[in-house]
Amino acid sequence: MRDSRYFIDLEQQFGAFNYKPLDVVLHRGQGIWVWDVEGHRYLDCLAAYSAVNQGHCHPKILKTLIDQAQTLCLTSRAFRNDQLGPFYQEVCALTRSHRVLPMNSGAEAVETVIKSVRKWGYEVKGIPRDRAEVIVCAGNFHGRTLAIVGFSTDPKSRAGFGPFAPGFTVIPFGDAAALERAITPHTVAFLVEPIQGEAGVIIPPRGYLQEVRRICTAHNVVLILDEIQTGLGRTGRLLAEEHEGIEADITLVGKALSGGFYPVSAVLSTSEVLGVLRPGEHGSTFGGNPLACAVARTALRVLVEEGMIENSEKMGEFFLAGLRAIRSPLIKEVRGRGLMIGLELQPEAGGARRFCQALKERGILCKDTHEHTIRFSPPLVIQRPDIEWALDRILPVFASAGP
Numbered sequence: 001m002r003d004s005r006y007f008i009d010l011e012q013q014f015g016a017f018n019y020k021p022l023d024v025v026l027h028r029g030q031g032i033w034v035w036d037v038e039g040h041r042y043l044d045c046l047a048a049y050s051a052v053n054q055g056h057c058h059p060k061i062l063k064t065l066i067d068q069a070q071t072l073c074l075t076s077r078a079f080r081n082d083q084l085g086p087f088y089q090e091v092c093a094l095t096r097s098h099r100v101l102p103m104n105s106g107a108e109a110v111e112t113v114i115k116s117v118r119k120w121g122y123e124v125k126g127i128p129r130d131r132a133e134v135i136v137c138a139g140n141f142h143g144r145t146l147a148i149v150g151f152s153t154d155p156k157s158r159a160g161f162g163p164f165a166p167g168f169t170v171i172p173f174g175d176a177a178a179l180e181r182a183i184t185p186h187t188v189a190f191l192v193e194p195i196q197g198e199a200g201v202i203i204p205p206r207g208y209l210q211e212v213r214r215i216c217t218a219h220n221v222v223l224i225l226d227e228i229q230t231g232l233g234r235t236g237r238l239l240a241e242e243h244e245g246i247e248a249d250i251t252l253v254g255k256a257l258s259g260g261f262y263p264v265s266a267v268l269s270t271s272e273v274l275g276v277l278r279p280g281e282h283g284s285t286f287g288g289n290p291l292a293c294a295v296a297r298t299a300l301r302v303l304v305e306e307g308m309i310e311n312s313e314k315m316g317e318f319f320l321a322g323l324r325a326i327r328s329p330l331i332k333e334v335r336g337r338g339l340m341i342g343l344e345l346q347p348e349a350g351g352a353r354r355f356c357q358a359l360k361e362r363g364i365l366c367k368d369t370h371e372h373t374i375r376f377s378p379p380l381v382i383q384r385p386d387i388e389w390a391l392d393r394i395l396p397v398f399a400s401a402g403p
């Protein structure tokens with residue numbers, strides 16, 4: 001059997017350098033566990049940035065994938081298929097949406113919604129041509145396409161990639177008054193993550209989303225929640241908007257929509273916005289294909305049927321309490337909702353990456369985000385003994401002077 005070094009060298013020789021992964025070469029996964037090519041077992045505390053909420057290689061989703069792959073994979077939207085309609089119906093029933101537009105990656109869903117709200121702005125709201133504005137938040141992460149990185153505030157995401165598309169206004173996250181001030185007659189939408197994931201699990205003040213909802217309604221501005229990471233059980237609710245009892249006009253989902261088997265994303269609309277698109281104006285060869293729809297249907301079904309959302313809430317509280325109980329001068333704050341947890345280190349702790357390295361040596365895979373924060377977001381099927389096992393290994397990493 002080839003060892004890790006062999007595979008790492010191949011990546012170094014032939015790949016682009018747009019990632020700097022930990023040097024662990026994974027070969028197999030099951031539930032919350034993954035194994036590397038040397039056979040070491042790890043607890044996956046990233047879950048592919050929340051794409052694997054249902055756990056690795058979930059048997060029911062796997063069966064659907066195989067069955068559907070043996071039946072029909074791709075038709076393009078030039079023809080209809082018998083998985084698309086049922087997928088629409090089920091995702092609408094679950095999320096109380098009225099209309100769906102399926103895509104593949106999360107970034108594509110974001111691009112789709114920006115195109116749609118701009119067109120809605122011109123056709124319905126009556127904004128003069130090419131003047132539509134979308135408001136976004138500092139610290140946002142919505143993907144990697146040109147339009148999206150153009151309104152990022154992360155220098156690494158932007159530098160060297162301009163010129164960028166106009167029409168975006170950036171306001172601070174968690175500040176509803178700033179939203180009200182930023183709205184102009186040309187504002188079509190406010191695009192925001194209910195909890196900022198990539199920024200380091202930043203939870204806005206309580207009541208923020210309710211205020212945002214009120215302001216958007218008052219000004220006829222479309223509220224778009226990017227729930228690509230927070231959605232589908234991650235925060236202990238199906239959608240994070242439920243924590244504040246609000247409903248977005250448009251919700252974006254992706255990642256766990258396929259349980260990690262396949263790229264599937266969707267724009268879910270409770271408003272008239274998607275109605276402005278007409279044949280030929282938008283699309284994707286793979287969007288809405290039968291394999292994607294079948295996989296997504298089962299991924300949603302197991303999430304609900306197997307109680308993963310409730311488990312996320314319970315296990316999240318337990319994990320959060322366990323991490324908060326760690327007494328360490330290195331830790332600045334532990335915050336989270338459900339199984340979306342961030343542990344922020346003191347600036348003098350020397351950065352999160354070496355802690356992730358040390359956790360890896362102890363059998364736990366985590367990812368640092370924005371220098372000083374470690375994210376703990378295991379698959380939602382994790383159980384109490386697994387978390388106790390993890391805490392026993394996490395504690396020594398922070399207990400002393402660090403790794």
Ligand SMILES: *Cc1c(COP(=O)(O)O)cnc(C)c1O
Nearest residue numbers: 105106107141142143226228229
């Ligand atoms: C991951 C993510 C995206 C982008 O999804 P991709 O599938 O990587 O394009 C967009 N928004 C949020 C909040 C995300 O976490």
